Amino acid sequence: MLKKIRIGILISGSGTNMDAIISACEEGIINGDVVFAGSDNPEAKGLDKARKKGIPTFVVNYSKIIRKFRESPENFLFPADFDLEDIRIKQSLISHMEQTDKVIRFIETRAIAEARLLDHMKPYPFDLLVLAGFMRNLTPYFIDRVNVTPGHPRIMNIHPALLPAFPGTDGYGETFRYGCKVGGCTVHFIDYGEDSGPIIGQKSFAITETDTLDTIRQKGLALEYQLFPECIQLFAEDRLATVTMTYTDERGNLRQRSIVKIAQIH
Ligand code: GAR
Numbered sequence: 001m002l003k004k005i006r007i008g009i010l011i012s013g014s015g016t017n018m019d020a021i022i023s024a025c026e027e028g029i030i031n032g033d034v035v036f037a038g039s040d041n042p043e044a045k046g047l048d049k050a051r052k053k054g055i056p057t058f059v060v061n062y063s064k065i066i067r068k069f070r071e072s073p074e075n076f077l078f079p080a081d082f083d084l085e086d087i088r089i090k091q092s093l094i095s096h097m098e099q100t101d102k103v104i105r106f107i108e109t110r111a112i113a114e115a116r117l118l119d120h121m122k123p124y125p126f127d128l129l130v131l132a133g134f135m136r137n138l139t140p141y142f143i144d145r146v147n148v149t150p151g152h153p154r155i156m157n158i159h160p161a162l163l164p165a166f167p168g169t170d171g172y173g174e175t176f177r178y179g180c181k182v183g184g185c186t187v188h189f190i191d192y193g194e195d196s197g198p199i200i201g202q203k204s205f206a207i208t209e210t211d212t213l214d215t216i217r218q219k220g221l222a223l224e225y226q227l228f229p230e231c232i233q234l235f236a237e238d239r240l241a242t243v244t245m246t247y248t249d250e251r252g253n254l255r256q257r258s259i260v261k262i263a264q265i266h
Pocket of ligand 1: 011012014015016017046133134159168170185221
Protein backbone atom coordinates (compact mmCIF):
# COMPACT_ATOMS: atom_id res chain seq x y z
CA MET A 1 0.00 0.00 0.00
CA LEU A 2 1.47 3.34 -1.08
CA LYS A 3 1.67 6.14 1.46
CA LYS A 4 -1.02 8.85 1.35
CA ILE A 5 0.20 11.91 -0.52
CA ARG A 6 0.10 15.36 1.00
CA ILE A 7 -1.63 17.83 -1.32
CA GLY A 8 -1.25 21.60 -1.16
CA ILE A 9 -3.83 23.65 -3.06
CA LEU A 10 -3.76 27.19 -4.46
CA ILE A 11 -7.00 28.88 -5.48
CA SER A 12 -8.17 32.33 -6.57
CA GLY A 13 -11.94 32.08 -6.49
CA SER A 14 -14.86 29.85 -5.69
CA GLY A 15 -12.76 26.73 -5.15
CA THR A 16 -15.26 24.21 -6.49
CA ASN A 17 -12.40 22.10 -7.89
CA MET A 18 -10.75 22.26 -4.48
CA ASP A 19 -14.03 21.00 -3.00
CA ALA A 20 -14.09 18.08 -5.43
CA ILE A 21 -10.50 17.21 -4.49
CA ILE A 22 -11.23 17.38 -0.75
CA SER A 23 -14.29 15.11 -1.23
CA ALA A 24 -12.28 12.68 -3.37
CA CYS A 25 -9.71 12.46 -0.54
CA GLU A 26 -12.47 11.88 2.03
CA GLU A 27 -14.04 9.18 -0.14
CA GLY A 28 -10.75 7.40 -0.79
CA ILE A 29 -10.86 8.17 -4.54
CA ILE A 30 -7.59 10.00 -3.96
CA ASN A 31 -5.12 8.35 -1.60
CA GLY A 32 -4.17 11.66 -0.05
CA ASP A 33 -4.93 14.54 2.30
CA VAL A 34 -5.17 18.24 1.60
CA VAL A 35 -2.62 19.92 3.88
CA PHE A 36 -3.21 23.57 3.04
CA ALA A 37 -5.22 25.92 0.83
CA GLY A 38 -3.59 29.20 -0.15
CA SER A 39 -4.83 32.08 -2.26
CA ASP A 40 -3.68 35.27 -3.95
CA ASN A 41 -7.10 36.75 -3.27
CA PRO A 42 -8.38 37.53 0.25
CA GLU A 43 -11.96 37.39 -1.08
CA ALA A 44 -11.67 33.87 -2.51
CA LYS A 45 -14.82 32.02 -1.46
CA GLY A 46 -12.99 28.73 -1.45
CA LEU A 47 -10.96 29.83 1.60
CA ASP A 48 -14.04 29.60 3.84
CA LYS A 49 -14.87 26.15 2.52
CA ALA A 50 -11.34 24.96 3.35
CA ARG A 51 -11.48 26.50 6.84
CA LYS A 52 -14.78 24.70 7.52
CA LYS A 53 -13.01 21.46 6.70
CA GLY A 54 -10.26 22.31 9.19
CA ILE A 55 -7.68 22.82 6.44
CA PRO A 56 -5.05 25.52 7.17
CA THR A 57 -5.39 28.53 4.85
CA PHE A 58 -3.30 31.58 3.98
CA VAL A 59 -3.44 34.54 1.63
CA VAL A 60 -0.75 36.42 -0.23
CA ASN A 61 -2.52 39.49 -1.55
CA TYR A 62 -0.97 39.80 -5.02
CA SER A 63 -2.99 42.86 -6.06
CA LYS A 64 -1.89 44.76 -2.97
CA ILE A 65 1.76 43.81 -3.46
CA ILE A 66 1.67 44.89 -7.13
CA ARG A 67 -0.02 48.19 -6.23
CA LYS A 68 2.34 49.01 -3.36
CA PHE A 69 5.37 48.10 -5.44
CA ARG A 70 4.24 50.50 -8.15
CA GLU A 71 3.89 53.29 -5.55
CA SER A 72 7.15 52.76 -3.72
CA PRO A 73 9.44 50.01 -5.01
CA GLU A 74 12.16 51.15 -2.57
CA ASN A 75 10.09 49.71 0.30
CA PHE A 76 10.40 46.19 -1.07
CA LEU A 77 13.19 43.78 -0.41
CA PHE A 78 13.80 41.13 -3.03
CA PRO A 79 14.20 37.58 -1.76
CA ALA A 80 17.86 36.94 -0.87
CA ASP A 81 18.03 34.17 -3.51
CA PHE A 82 16.34 36.22 -6.24
CA ASP A 83 18.25 36.21 -9.54
CA LEU A 84 16.44 38.34 -12.12
CA GLU A 85 18.72 37.27 -14.98
CA ASP A 86 18.14 33.57 -14.28
CA ILE A 87 14.37 34.04 -14.21
CA ARG A 88 14.43 36.23 -17.32
CA ILE A 89 16.26 33.55 -19.30
CA LYS A 90 13.99 30.70 -18.17
CA GLN A 91 10.70 32.55 -18.39
CA SER A 92 9.47 31.39 -21.80
CA LEU A 93 6.18 33.11 -21.05
CA ILE A 94 7.74 36.48 -21.74
CA SER A 95 11.07 35.61 -23.33
CA HIS A 96 9.69 36.53 -26.75
CA MET A 97 8.71 39.97 -25.49
CA GLU A 98 10.95 42.95 -25.38
CA GLN A 99 12.48 43.23 -21.91
CA THR A 100 10.76 46.48 -21.09
CA ASP A 101 10.55 47.96 -17.60
CA LYS A 102 6.98 46.65 -17.47
CA VAL A 103 8.10 43.07 -18.09
CA ILE A 104 10.90 43.34 -15.54
CA ARG A 105 8.42 44.74 -13.01
CA PHE A 106 6.09 41.81 -13.75
CA ILE A 107 8.84 39.32 -12.88
CA GLU A 108 9.94 41.27 -9.81
CA THR A 109 6.48 41.69 -8.28
CA ARG A 110 5.53 38.06 -8.95
CA ALA A 111 8.77 36.82 -7.39
CA ILE A 112 8.18 38.97 -4.29
CA ALA A 113 4.67 37.51 -3.97
CA GLU A 114 5.95 34.00 -4.67
CA ALA A 115 8.60 34.25 -1.96
CA ARG A 116 5.77 35.02 0.46
CA LEU A 117 3.75 32.08 -0.85
CA LEU A 118 6.74 29.81 -0.27
CA ASP A 119 7.11 31.16 3.28
CA HIS A 120 3.46 30.39 4.02
CA MET A 121 3.80 26.89 2.56
CA LYS A 122 6.93 26.04 4.57
CA PRO A 123 5.12 24.76 7.70
CA TYR A 124 3.12 22.29 5.58
CA PRO A 125 5.33 19.82 3.74
CA PHE A 126 3.59 18.52 0.60
CA ASP A 127 4.14 15.99 -2.18
CA LEU A 128 1.99 17.65 -4.81
CA LEU A 129 0.93 21.26 -5.34
CA VAL A 130 -2.36 21.62 -7.13
CA LEU A 131 -3.51 24.81 -8.88
CA ALA A 132 -7.29 24.67 -8.67
CA GLY A 133 -8.40 27.87 -10.36
CA PHE A 134 -5.26 29.78 -9.32
CA MET A 135 -5.28 32.70 -11.74
CA ARG A 136 -1.67 33.86 -11.42
CA ASN A 137 1.26 32.87 -13.60
CA LEU A 138 4.06 31.29 -11.64
CA THR A 139 7.60 32.35 -12.49
CA PRO A 140 10.66 30.07 -12.59
CA TYR A 141 11.58 31.52 -9.17
CA PHE A 142 8.66 29.66 -7.58
CA ILE A 143 8.61 26.64 -9.91
CA ASP A 144 12.28 25.81 -9.29
CA ARG A 145 11.76 25.95 -5.54
CA VAL A 146 8.91 23.43 -5.69
CA ASN A 147 10.24 21.16 -8.45
CA VAL A 148 13.43 20.26 -6.65
CA THR A 149 13.99 16.82 -8.21
CA PRO A 150 14.88 16.97 -11.93
CA GLY A 151 12.42 15.01 -14.06
CA HIS A 152 9.79 14.93 -11.30
CA PRO A 153 7.44 17.86 -11.74
CA ARG A 154 5.00 18.26 -8.87
CA ILE A 155 2.83 21.27 -9.70
CA MET A 156 -0.43 20.32 -11.43
CA ASN A 157 -2.87 22.73 -13.03
CA ILE A 158 -6.38 22.38 -14.42
CA HIS A 159 -7.26 24.37 -17.51
CA PRO A 160 -10.75 24.95 -18.95
CA ALA A 161 -9.96 24.03 -22.57
CA LEU A 162 -8.43 21.26 -24.64
CA LEU A 163 -4.83 22.47 -24.61
CA PRO A 164 -2.88 23.49 -26.57
CA ALA A 165 -6.01 25.34 -27.76
CA PHE A 166 -6.98 28.44 -25.82
CA PRO A 167 -4.35 28.89 -23.10
CA GLY A 168 -4.88 31.85 -20.74
CA THR A 169 -7.64 32.91 -18.47
CA ASP A 170 -10.86 32.32 -20.42
CA GLY A 171 -10.77 28.81 -21.87
CA TYR A 172 -14.53 28.16 -21.97
CA GLY A 173 -15.23 31.68 -23.28
CA GLU A 174 -12.75 31.27 -26.13
CA THR A 175 -14.06 27.78 -26.93
CA PHE A 176 -17.58 29.22 -27.18
CA ARG A 177 -16.66 32.30 -29.21
CA TYR A 178 -14.59 30.27 -31.66
CA GLY A 179 -17.64 28.15 -32.49
CA CYS A 180 -15.97 24.89 -31.42
CA LYS A 181 -18.11 21.77 -31.66
CA VAL A 182 -16.16 20.09 -28.87
CA GLY A 183 -14.95 21.62 -25.61
CA GLY A 184 -13.05 20.18 -22.73
CA CYS A 185 -10.60 20.49 -19.88
CA THR A 186 -6.97 19.57 -19.38
CA VAL A 187 -4.80 18.70 -16.39
CA HIS A 188 -1.09 19.27 -16.94
CA PHE A 189 2.14 19.78 -15.08
CA ILE A 190 3.37 23.36 -14.91
CA ASP A 191 6.44 24.40 -16.87
CA TYR A 192 7.92 27.83 -17.51
CA GLY A 193 5.37 28.72 -20.20
CA GLU A 194 1.70 29.60 -20.05
CA ASP A 195 -0.42 26.41 -19.89
CA SER A 196 2.28 24.68 -21.95
CA GLY A 197 3.45 21.92 -19.59
CA PRO A 198 3.16 18.16 -20.18
CA ILE A 199 -0.45 16.99 -20.40
CA ILE A 200 -1.61 14.37 -17.88
CA GLY A 201 -5.27 14.00 -18.82
CA GLN A 202 -8.10 15.54 -20.84
CA LYS A 203 -11.87 15.14 -21.03
CA SER A 204 -14.14 16.47 -23.75
CA PHE A 205 -17.81 17.20 -24.30
CA ALA A 206 -19.95 17.92 -27.36
CA ILE A 207 -21.16 21.48 -27.99
CA THR A 208 -24.57 21.73 -29.62
CA GLU A 209 -26.51 24.57 -31.25
CA THR A 210 -28.43 25.21 -28.03
CA ASP A 211 -25.35 25.55 -25.82
CA THR A 212 -24.51 28.92 -24.30
CA LEU A 213 -21.35 30.01 -22.52
CA ASP A 214 -23.06 29.09 -19.26
CA THR A 215 -23.97 25.55 -20.31
CA ILE A 216 -20.50 25.05 -21.77
CA ARG A 217 -18.98 26.10 -18.45
CA GLN A 218 -21.35 23.76 -16.56
CA LYS A 219 -20.49 20.81 -18.80
CA GLY A 220 -16.79 21.61 -18.49
CA LEU A 221 -16.78 22.00 -14.71
CA ALA A 222 -18.64 18.70 -14.26
CA LEU A 223 -15.80 17.01 -16.15
CA GLU A 224 -13.12 18.97 -14.25
CA TYR A 225 -14.42 17.51 -10.97
CA GLN A 226 -13.80 14.00 -12.35
CA LEU A 227 -10.57 14.66 -14.23
CA PHE A 228 -8.60 16.44 -11.51
CA PRO A 229 -9.06 13.71 -8.85
CA GLU A 230 -8.24 11.03 -11.46
CA CYS A 231 -4.97 12.75 -12.37
CA ILE A 232 -4.05 13.38 -8.74
CA GLN A 233 -4.68 9.71 -7.97
CA LEU A 234 -2.34 8.72 -10.85
CA PHE A 235 0.32 10.84 -9.16
CA ALA A 236 -0.47 9.21 -5.79
CA GLU A 237 -0.05 5.78 -7.42
CA ASP A 238 3.31 6.92 -8.76
CA ARG A 239 2.19 6.15 -12.33
CA LEU A 240 3.19 9.43 -14.00
CA ALA A 241 6.55 9.54 -15.76
CA THR A 242 7.79 12.58 -17.64
CA VAL A 243 9.82 11.55 -20.67
CA THR A 244 11.49 13.49 -23.47
CA MET A 245 10.08 13.02 -26.96
CA THR A 246 12.45 13.90 -29.78
CA TYR A 247 10.99 14.66 -33.19
CA THR A 248 11.72 16.49 -36.42
CA ASP A 249 9.47 19.46 -37.14
CA GLU A 250 8.14 20.43 -40.58
CA ARG A 251 11.28 22.50 -41.27
CA GLY A 252 13.52 19.56 -40.54
CA ASN A 253 14.71 20.88 -37.17
CA LEU A 254 15.25 18.41 -34.37
CA ARG A 255 13.01 19.28 -31.43
CA GLN A 256 12.32 17.95 -27.97
CA ARG A 257 9.26 18.04 -25.80
CA SER A 258 8.43 16.66 -22.36
CA ILE A 259 5.40 14.41 -22.35
CA VAL A 260 3.74 12.35 -19.65
CA LYS A 261 3.57 8.57 -19.91
CA ILE A 262 1.01 6.83 -17.69
CA ALA A 263 2.12 3.47 -16.36
CA GLN A 264 -0.47 0.66 -16.50
CA ILE A 265 -1.31 -1.31 -13.38
CA HIS A 266 -0.20 -4.93 -13.72
C1 GAR B 1 -12.03 26.32 -13.44
O1 GAR B 1 -12.86 26.28 -14.56
C2 GAR B 1 -10.58 26.12 -13.87
O2 GAR B 1 -10.43 25.25 -14.96
C3 GAR B 1 -10.20 27.52 -14.26
O3 GAR B 1 -10.81 28.35 -13.30
C4 GAR B 1 -12.00 27.72 -12.81
C5 GAR B 1 -11.92 27.68 -11.31
O4 GAR B 1 -13.13 27.29 -10.75
N1 GAR B 1 -8.79 27.70 -14.27
C6 GAR B 1 -8.16 28.53 -15.12
O5 GAR B 1 -8.74 29.21 -15.94
C7 GAR B 1 -6.66 28.57 -14.98
N2 GAR B 1 -6.07 29.37 -15.99
P1 GAR B 1 -13.19 26.88 -9.21
O6 GAR B 1 -12.49 27.99 -8.42
O7 GAR B 1 -14.65 26.84 -8.91
O8 GAR B 1 -12.51 25.56 -9.06
